[in-house]
Amino acid sequence: MAAQGQFISMPGGGGTEGDDKSHGQASKSRASLADASTEDVESQQELKGSLQAGASGLRRRKGDSVEEEPEAEPELEMQRHGTWKSCVGHIITAVIGSGVLYLPYFFAILGWIGGIIMTLTFxxxxxxTSSLLADAMVIKGVRYRTYQSAVEAVFGRRGGILLAVIQYPNLVLTAIAYNITAATSMKYFATSYKSFADTSLCTAVDETTGYCTDCKLWVxxxxxxxxxxFMSQLPNLVRGRAAAGQAGSADGVQDTSVSGYPVSRTGASQKTFDIFNAWGGIVFAFSFRQVCKDGGRGPVWHMKRAVWVGTLVITVFYFFVSVLGYLAYGETALYANNYIIDFWSNSNSYFPTTEATTNVARAANMMVLIHMIPAYQVFSQPVFAAIERTMRHRKGSRLAAxxxxxxxxxxxxxxxxxxxxVAIALPFFSDFVGLIGALGFWPATVLFPVEMYRKLHKPGKWKTIWLESLNVFCCLITICAIIGSVQLIVRDASSYSFF
Incomplete structure (x- = not known):
């Protein structure tokens, strides 16, 4: 789902069983984490910095600098056995999620030229920028296992806090979006059965087909x-991803155009806001947060190779979904109904369907729901970890006891x-993905990697101009995408009935 192209390990939660057993014995030696507000607990650099100064083969932090002693920690070194190939798999499974279901809708807004250009650009x-970030993951011979620990090494603690301020709200927004998506999938799964129209949850019925056309989504x-x-109470999770469905097709050639959904139907201002939100939605589709492990040729080499291959595979896949979905359904239908899976069910009112396509729609919605259950935890567990670590270690806090x-x-x-x-009050996923993508795109994907690269590698005049021009361009894109997404959320909320 996640906005951002950044390397960051997703911690498993603030209260693992291992933490419970070792907390009492290591509380004194981990005093350096007392007022930590970042997500570096699982990183090699932060973990070593939290142990006793007298332990062999460890390095500890003095201010913002890191001193390394000759011996390496065997337990930590044993974790480095992956390659760029395994990292590609992690990137692809992390990126391709529920956001792909809305790509044809964004193409319908932008049209052929705008859709293709923006997909390639982002x-x-x-x-x-992910390649620039890979160059910052090993600094002066020290390998940093998370994005945030690398930021702290370059910009100090304030830089790490600033990144956390950007990342954690983004994780919460993603959890909201996933709650919306799961509810939407359950809704379309239920309405695909004609008998659902007779239940108290159905609020509107198509008199011609007899299917329920609207229901109490909040339920x-x-x-x-x-x-x-229930799942949030588990101290740790084995994270997994599920397939999210495939693009379908419809009979005949639908309405598509170079410029997208016509201005004459929306008005110039609304068309502008739609375009801005579409930018954010495409950015959201490209978000990934993973760490690659080295396999003998050094972590930077493997990271760069994984980024290149992973981004190529994802872009090609997005083109298939966007182009085929846009061709199959056209801009009029997509603008009215941006959830592409719904077109396959008998309960939709746009194209003729069969029982076979309805079964496909049911299976696809079920796969989305299965994907949302662990994905929600993947993005929420780091938030739990930060809250629990910060509050429990705050001096004088009653929560510590x-x-x-x-x-x-x-x-x-x-x-x-x-x-x-929030999810049931504002159930507009396509609006939210634009907002999430916008909030994380420029600061996390562009600003930090560019500035870290500049500080570490001291590029020449022309490359500096290029990097700062990229910074400004992406900042403007982010501002526009935020404006478009907020406007759409406000517009949709004004006509939405809570219950």
Whole structure:
């Protein structure tokens, strides 16, 4: 889902069982984490810096500098056994998710020229800035296992805090978007059965077909939140991804154009906002946060190779989905119904379907739901970790004396409830993906990698001009995308009935 092309490990949660067992014995030696507010606990550099100064083969932090002693930590070194090939797999499975279902809709807004240009542009920017970031993951012979630890090594603690301020709200927004997506998939799965029209959850019925055309979406949002309420209490997760469905087709040639959905139907101002939001949506589709492990030729080499291959595969896949979806359904249908899976079901009102296509739609929606359940946790567990670490280690905090399971139950349940409330109050996924992509694109994907590269490698005059021009361009894209997404959320919320 995730906005950003950045290398960052996704921590498994603030309360793993291993942490529970070692917390008491290591609390004194980990005093350096007392007021830490970043996500470096799982990184090699931060983990070593948190141990006793007298332990052999460790390095510890003095201010913003890192001193390394000759011996390496065997346990940590054993973790480095992956290659660029395994990293490509991680990138592809992390990136290709629910956001792909809305790419034909964004093409319908931008048209052939705009859609192709922006897809290639954002794909190229993601590849280029991720390559710059790879050059910053090994500094003076020290390998940094997370994006945030590398930022801290270059810009100090304030830089790490600034990145955290950017990343954590983005993770929360992604959880909201996933809650919306899961509820939407359950809705379309339910409405694909004609018998659902007779239930109390159905609020509108097509008199011609007899299918339910609208229902109480908030009920499905709460059901999904109930599942996450349970899963959020687990101290750790084995994360997995599920396939999200494939593009379909319709009979005949649908309406497509060079410029996209016509201005005459939306008005100039609304067309502008739609374009801005489409930029953010495409950026969101290219987001990835993974760390590559080296396989003998050095981590930077493997990172760059993985970024290149992964971005190429993802871009080609996005083109297939976008182009085929746009050709199959056309801009009029996509603008009215941006959730592409819905076109395959008998309950849709745009194209003739069969029982076979309806079954495909049901299976696709079920796969999306299966994908959303662990994906929600993948993006939420780092937030849990940050909250629990910060609050429990705050000096003088009453929460420090609270039993770990009690604290976890309270904080994580509150988080799930807040996310669910926002999701059912503003169930507009296509608007949210634009906002998420926009908020994370320029600062996390471009600004930090560019400035880190400049500080470490001291490029010449012309390359500096090029890098700063890229910075300004991406900043403007981010501002436009935020404006477009917020406008669409406000517009859709004004006509949405909560219950």
């Amino acid at each position: 794909g190229a920017i993601t590849w280029y 499905f949002g709460i059901i999904f939140a109930g599942v996450q309420l 609270t039993r770990r399971w009690t604290f976890r139950l309270l904080t994580r349940s509150l988080y799930v409830a807040v996310v669910c409330f």
